[in-house]
Amino acid sequence: METEHKKFDLIIIGSGPGGYASAILSAQKGLSVALIEKRDLGGTCLNRGCIPTKTLLHEASLWSLFNQSGMIRNREEVHSYFKKTMEKKDLAIRQVVSGLQNLLAREQITLFRGEASFHNPTLVIVKRDGEVIDRLEGTQILIASGAVPKEIETSKRDGQWIIGSDDLLRLEEIPSSLAIIGGGRRGVEFATFFTHFGVPVTLIERENRILPKMDREISVRYKGILMKNRVKVFTETEVLSTEVLEKNRSILLTLNQKGKKETVKVEKVLVVAERKGDVEGLNLTHAEVALKGDFISVDPFMKTSMPNIYAVGDVVGRGFYAHKAFYEGRVAIDNIVGKESQVNYRVIPICLYGHPEASSVGMTEEEALNQYGEVQVGKFPFMACGRAIAEGNQEGMVKIISEKKYGEVLGLHILGPMATELVHLGVMAMKHEIGVEDLKELIFAHPTFSEAFFEAGLDTYGEALHMMKG
Amino acid sequence: METEHKKFDLIIIGSGPGGYASAILSAQKGLSVALIEKRDLGGTCLNRGCIPTKTLLHEASLWSLFNQSGMIRNREEVHSYFKKTMEKKDLAIRQVVSGLQNLLAREQITLFRGEASFHNPTLVIVKRDGEVIDRLEGTQILIASGAVPKEIETSKRDGQWIIGSDDLLRLEEIPSSLAIIGGGRRGVEFATFFTHFGVPVTLIERENRILPKMDREISVRYKGILMKNRVKVFTETEVLSTEVLEKNRSILLTLNQKGKKETVKVEKVLVVAERKGDVEGLNLTHAEVALKGDFISVDPFMKTSMPNIYAVGDVVGRGFYAHKAFYEGRVAIDNIVGKESQVNYRVIPICLYGHPEASSVGMTEEEALNQYGEVQVGKFPFMACGRAIAEGNQEGMVKIISEKKYGEVLGLHILGPMATELVHLGVMAMKHEIGVEDLKELIFAHPTFSEAFFEAGLDTYGEALHMMKG
Numbered sequence: 001m002e003t004e005h006k007k008f009d010l011i012i013i014g015s016g017p018g019g020y021a022s023a024i025l026s027a028q029k030g031l032s033v034a035l036i037e038k039r040d041l042g043g044t045c046l047n048r049g050c051i052p053t054k055t056l057l058h059e060a061s062l063w064s065l066f067n068q069s070g071m072i073r074n075r076e077e078v079h080s081y082f083k084k085t086m087e088k089k090d091l092a093i094r095q096v097v098s099g100l101q102n103l104l105a106r107e108q109i110t111l112f113r114g115e116a117s118f119h120n121p122t123l124v125i126v127k128r129d130g131e132v133i134d135r136l137e138g139t140q141i142l143i144a145s146g147a148v149p150k151e152i153e154t155s156k157r158d159g160q161w162i163i164g165s166d167d168l169l170r171l172e173e174i175p176s177s178l179a180i181i182g183g184g185r186r187g188v189e190f191a192t193f194f195t196h197f198g199v200p201v202t203l204i205e206r207e208n209r210i211l212p213k214m215d216r217e218i219s220v221r222y223k224g225i226l227m228k229n230r231v232k233v234f235t236e237t238e239v240l241s242t243e244v245l246e247k248n249r250s251i252l253l254t255l256n257q258k259g260k261k262e263t264v265k266v267e268k269v270l271v272v273a274e275r276k277g278d279v280e281g282l283n284l285t286h287a288e289v290a291l292k293g294d295f296i297s298v299d300p301f302m303k304t305s306m307p308n309i310y311a312v313g314d315v316v317g318r319g320f321y322a323h324k325a326f327y328e329g330r331v332a333i334d335n336i337v338g339k340e341s342q343v344n345y346r347v348i349p350i351c352l353y354g355h356p357e358a359s360s361v362g363m364t365e366e367e368a369l370n371q372y373g374e375v376q377v378g379k380f381p382f383m384a385c386g387r388a389i390a391e392g393n394q395e396g397m398v399k400i401i402s403e404k405k406y407g408e409v410l411g412l413h414i415l416g417p418m419a420t421e422l423v424h425l426g427v428m429a430m431k432h433e434i435g436v437e438d439l440k441e442l443i444f445a446h447p448t449f450s451e452a453f454f455e456a457g458l459d460t461y462g463e464a465l466h467m468m469k470g
Numbered sequence: 471m472e473t474e475h476k477k478f479d480l481i482i483i484g485s486g487p488g489g490y491a492s493a494i495l496s497a498q499k500g501l502s503v504a505l506i507e508k509r510d511l512g513g514t515c516l517n518r519g520c521i522p523t524k525t526l527l528h529e530a531s532l533w534s535l536f537n538q539s540g541m542i543r544n545r546e547e548v549h550s551y552f553k554k555t556m557e558k559k560d561l562a563i564r565q566v567v568s569g570l571q572n573l574l575a576r577e578q579i580t581l582f583r584g585e586a587s588f589h590n591p592t593l594v595i596v597k598r599d600g601e602v603i604d605r606l607e608g609t610q611i612l613i614a615s616g617a618v619p620k621e622i623e624t625s626k627r628d629g630q631w632i633i634g635s636d637d638l639l640r641l642e643e644i645p646s647s648l649a650i651i652g653g654g655r656r657g658v659e660f661a662t663f664f665t666h667f668g669v670p671v672t673l674i675e676r677e678n679r680i681l682p683k684m685d686r687e688i689s690v691r692y693k694g695i696l697m698k699n700r701v702k703v704f705t706e707t708e709v710l711s712t713e714v715l716e717k718n719r720s721i722l723l724t725l726n727q728k729g730k731k732e733t734v735k736v737e738k739v740l741v742v743a744e745r746k747g748d749v750e751g752l753n754l755t756h757a758e759v760a761l762k763g764d765f766i767s768v769d770p771f772m773k774t775s776m777p778n779i780y781a782v783g784d785v786v787g788r789g790f791y792a793h794k795a796f797y798e799g800r801v802a803i804d805n806i807v808g809k810e811s812q813v814n815y816r817v818i819p820i821c822l823y824g825h826p827e828a829s830s831v832g833m834t835e836e837e838a839l840n841q842y843g844e845v846q847v848g849k850f851p852f853m854a855c856g857r858a859i860a861e862g863n864q865e866g867m868v869k870i871i872s873e874k875k876y877g878e879v880l881g882l883h884i885l886g887p888m889a890t891e892l893v894h895l896g897v898m899a900m901k902h903e904i905g906v907e908d909l910k911e912l913i914f915a916h917p918t919f920s921e922a923f924f925e926a927g928l929d930t931y932g933e934a935l936h937m938m939k940g
Contacts, residue, residue: 017916025933025935028932028933045916050856050860050917051859051860052860054856054860054861055861055862058862062539065532065535066536066539066541069532069536071547071551077541081539081541088862092859092860092862096859096860099854099859099936099938102938103938321915321916322916322917323913323914324913326913326916327913349913349915350915351918359915386520386524386566387524389521390520390521390525390566391525392528392558392562420915421888421918422891424895424912424914424915424918424920425894425895425898427912427913427914428895428898428904429898431911431912432904432908434898438902441901442817442894442898443793443794443796443797443817443818443819443897444793444819444894445793445819445820445890445893445894446487446791446796447521448891449891450891450894453894463495465491465494465495465796466569466573
């Protein structure tokens, strides 16, 4: 048993995007870095989030195309295809994790596999199976321990009937029917995934619309798209109770939809609900690191209540995006090496990888109207976009919201092909103050999906070239 | 027979992208507009170029995915799939052409179907089947008559053995083998298309590399990709002669590759060679409009040698891109309505819709080195990009060339997934002087292909996050 103190410039707890990005950045800047991981290297994103779900969604959409092509004669093939999809997901995980291992090795980051807990604000103990295996002393410490699902009293995960996304990624068979609790981005992505495989899906959301954080127009249109794909959507709905019917191999949900009782019987329930910072076992009180609600409290420099301790990523809340964690890591490391830097969340893209895709950056139309009184809206439908027509992928639109006086872009909202990529045109315009009027100066290649962004810009002034109007 | 003079503010000859965009723009600005089309409404782009080829390439890539998935048991299905692909192409054409008809009607643009020829610099005669059907008088005239293939003496198109892209779009069967003369973007796109359907393709290029106008690195890598897909690539090669072997239902090409004689026997030869301005029948001398080589000569205001006559699009040469024609149309119309405007071709994206895609904007590495002496190069491979891994689409890279002092982006070259969309990030950066250093400020969504652009920017300073190095 190793118990001497090992000294590092920086100790990082958690190897997900916030942790590994911070580790690489700080090593690039010459710090000696310890990285502690209690579970899977790469955290949620690489092992149970972004990467595997993108593989699943991509493969499922291909299945759907195969199916539509009329070339699949034997519907039973779906089962072997599903198995292959799961295998491809495992392959993708292996590749990104092994890539990360190489990166860490190259940057000479010391990896410790075990649970971290604070002894005091500069001393972190690493335990495995309850035993202390290392004591690390760090001049500075960064917590990037991620988040875990919050339990819902009326639908507690049991791993068989009521599952979380972790269990889902281990499924070996396509469920015959599924209810999803949580109609945010992840809920909608999983609904999309199973719909491609023909699974009847029920989507349950507490708020009065699915995708409550996205622009209302996209949220409304997305509901229509899901319903067209035979997803049952319940909004303003709470789960009152769940009852396993062992004999029927099914589970009965009792719902309260705006005061009306409804029941739904399905094979499995997937809970994609709220999350809380994963601080269990960290012994934060020994480090004098304060929480705010379910998350670690940080200032705009990503510093916690203890001056030498920073926190970034899901454990600080404010949205669960890997790129938010990367960004916060960059800010934290800047401050750690003495280059003052503050976070600014104004221009963070949000992506939905369903089919169609959707994305958003900046203010929704409602938020912009509330703040500015009046705004300009430029819109362009993909059904008028040459590439969308050529590729038979015409659902959706691009919507640019801008301020009236100088044409400053306030928000960009996209539903449709490539939405998760095109959103970066808005990121660039917003960050570098390219007004909607300035977009006219650009030359967009024809035919591309990107032209829909350009045409939405032109439409702000009634100058779109290919606009279909009533 | 209609022979009275009809008067318009602007007469436009040709309804392809240059013509129809100019018509819509000038009508939006209040001009009365006549649009003359002798063949298909929408010109080459809508009927025989951009749109139909994108449908073909998209459907072919899906076939290739189906095929790779191992779910297609009967190889004979390829023939019915090919037929469906051709039908989808016709559907796409019908949709874009009918969209264009609506746009023209809405803007009250008067369409004349027939051949235009100048009587004098303000009078254009429209003929159909040799008979005069209209006489149009225009204060200003814009020529957007497009381009047509130049005949090659040693491989004259006969529509059966030696075909052009027009004939190709009417093919009813997959040829058993094909030679393509011309290894530029279009030649490579057609090679890609037929390769997906398992056709052995021979690609013949006169220059010492295929894609001679793209960055050398992309050109070299693309050759490797084609060869991996069993395309035979001949560079520095001229066609000496062609001989139809009726009995064998094949055609024999004799080639001269750097002085060495080679022969190739194929079912069909596709000629995708040089083009010249389509000015036949226009009677340009009556309008005192001068040519320069094969194209109409224009100044930076898009004005021809006759002050009231403008020309835009393929008929002026300088590259054959619909978006170049849109842009030139915008400049011409600005000048026509009295708002002085000059073309600047510095930031025009070029797209290759093969698989993988490729794109380019600004200077190639060689051009930049020649002009600046030394430059910075930031590069990022898609095999280190999370989304590319998740979706199993990892071939290629992003390369950003920038000037050393201020980090001004000089060129962007992409090979790989979404290249034709991602290129617009470079268009925006170059046009709005966002230096490669400024890219660091942006937050790119994870996981996206766009991140490869961001990481290439970071790599300029050795700061890429996910860079795999040797």
